[in-house]
Amino acid sequence: MPFTWLVLIILAIAAAGYVMGRGRALQSAGGDSRNLHSLPVYYGSNVAMWAIVPAAAVLIIWLLAQPFFINSRVLEMLPDSVVTEGSSIGLVMSDVRRVAEGLDVAVAQGAMTRAEATSIGTDDVRERLGAVGVALGANVSEPVLSGAQKYRSLTATGSAFMAAVAILIAAGGAGWAYSRSTAAFRARNTVERGILALLIFAASIAILTTIGIVFALLFNTIEFFKLYPAADFFLGTKWAPSFSGRGGASDLGVLPLLWGTFYISIIALLVAVPIGLFSAIYLSEYATPRVRGIAKPLIEILAGIPTIVYGLFALLTVGPLLVSMFGKDTVGWMQGGTAVMTAGLVMGIMLIPFVSSLSDDIINAVPQAMRDGSYGLGATQSETIRQVILPAALPGIVGAILLAASRAIGETMIVVLGAGAAARLSMNPFDAMTTITAKIVSQLTGDADFASPEALVAFALGMTLFVLTLCLNVFALYIVRKYREQYD
């Protein structure tokens, strides 16, 4: 039975339960809803809730558990000889699954009857599946084919059982709730508890996401460190991955990437911090409301532009421009358009509104009394800003700069397009260098095998990036929050 049908049936049970539960409650109150504890809607919703929630929970658990169960049953029946040289049990299992899916497709398209699919021999299965568009790499061996047939039959039985169990539970839940739908039953309280549980679940998704990120990174990073020594990764000064698939030939040292990341971020901050800070000071202290109303949104447009646009801007506009200024026609510092300077400059432009609006908030939070006191002593406006406001706002501004730094370290598109691909430890800002994020992209978008250290290193890089930015963020948020409390 298709899965959508199952869902529809459960929903139908819930809908019927809604109507019946509501009716029964009203009936028990003699048709007068004033005699009910809750509004009639709640009695209906209560029945519907009991129909859907337990059944859905069973479905989800079943769907998660079934593949593991079937895998282990099929593995049991596969002989050890099926795992040949240069292969692994995982590859054999994926073959089994592919054949099984192919048979499903063939049956669904009518190219094969159900009986044929369970009895077909190894001779013509590849040809028959090829005819319906399922291409198999090699001839199917006998154990794999019988494994696939077993897989299909187990899946079919499993799905049938699942459907039966889910429908039974839905009907049972609805029936139980229906039997309780009497005038004295506190339906609203039950339904509201259900809704509250739903709200709590939604709020916990943030936690689940973080857990997902940490586990995804952690497992693959551990896998990587089994293949490649951690010390070489953290202390290696050479980045030269090979794509031959042999781990020994690659040098995967993170230091050149870290250096590129920091160098580009520093240049970006050198551009963004002065411009952002001075604009924030001007906008909050000097500008008339009219100027502020025009200039602030205009500068903030820069923050709304997608990073791919900045990346293209770096690659196609700023890069060639810098080459024409510092290239071999003039001073000869720059070989190509992609360089630390290109990426840093453009990233700096991107960060201007980030620094300026955060600093603007912080400067505005400094109490007016401090300004008035300073003016009263005869200080000019700029003296007030430099000697009173900025020192008072300094922790907050430092926090804003740290947040901007974390943004710069994690930025991907600008460096992928603008910084180049060569990993090197150089001091020349006009050299092409590369960053952690750029290498994550290049290691994971190739055709590399996911089990090779060349692909797994991306997860270790991701972990490094995550920890780095997380520390910066936590520290910056701590400073900003502490500072805010000071003047609240």
Add this chain to the structure above:
Amino acid sequence: MPDASMPPAAAAPKKSSLSVLDARTRKRNAAETRFRMYGVAAIAVGLLFLVFLFASILRSGIPAFTQTVVDIEFVLSQEQFEVAESKMLKTGEYQNIFVNALESQLQDRGLEVEFDGKAIERIVGKPGGTIRSFFLENPDRIGTPVSFELAASSRVDGYFNGRVTRDTIVDSRFLMASDLDLVDALEEAGIVHGAFNWNFITGTDSGVDNPGGAGLGASVIGSFFMMLVVLFLSLPIGVAASIYLEEFAPKNRWTDLIEVNISNLAAVPSIVFGILGLAVFIQFAGLPQSAPLVGGLVLTLMTLPTIIISTRASLAAVPPSIRDAALGVGASKMQSVFHHVLPLAMPGILTGTIIGLAQALGETAPLLLIGMVGFVAREYPEGFLSGFTDANSAMPAQIYTWASRADPGFYEKAWGGIIILLLFLITMNAIAVVLRRRFERRW
């Protein structure tokens, strides 16, 4: 020290007046002006960057929307049709017929430029297939004059857009410098002219060697399906989470943990979400690569913090008197929130959602990791459901793909794609601004 209390008799009493500035005041005032100028300069530089950015986008992107076409009317006789259909290389034969027709027409008009059939072939690209399929579908038009608008080759296109100039052109089998004289003559005769490139908006991506035929249409659809996923997941989840945190959550460690988590998730680099999508949705859950569904799920997780933060702000802006009044007439806490607070906060929530969606629409880095870049989006999805699961591209991913191709003809397409992407973003943000202006209430 008795001297200290006495003013030194030798020094003349300092003359000072409010109307005459002394050196120190002048210095201080100059410092004041300087400081102020720094601020003006910073803002000017920021705005200059903005202007420069938009100027270069428009300058480089507008040509992507125009296309050079060869506008020609010609007659295909029944006899020619039969001969062409009997040949092995059918489209090639059609092309020969077309080139011959064009050549004779040009000679009739008495163009003063020397040219041959080869030159025309280089200019018109490969029209044979278009002509053949037209006559196969409309056999009744054989023998009558038919007017064709055929795309010129991408080099000629580049000549009109200024990408190829007479100084930079290198003679090749694609275009010779001498052909440009012919192109100029054709333009004067009104046969070659620019036209709006609808194919760029509605078409699908072409192969790596045909920048002229590349279109953004399929990836717009891909982005659309991704945004549907983001909207239908992140809005309910985000609102539910915000309601819990703002209205119901007790102040304890668990809710503190959630709050810290949300503010940290908002600052996690987007590429890390891409790694999450790759490891969890594709490797672990076995969802298809390059599918808008997976892209939508990843972008949902990225957008959630934004939506939660803005929703909480708009819930908090609803004054407590509303809640108290609802509770006072006997509503439960849940009823007061869902019947009164939430509807009042809705404009703010929608504004925040649209801004979150706009952010998600332009996000590229996570899409690179879930395989939306290697894929060439040649086809539209077949139906509504397969739109979620079939491999497709998305606007920013398509722009990246074009930017990383070797042929510089694609750069122009990438800039053009950016213009379309920015138009979408501007529209969304404008809607958000209008919503806020019209419906937001100040309490």
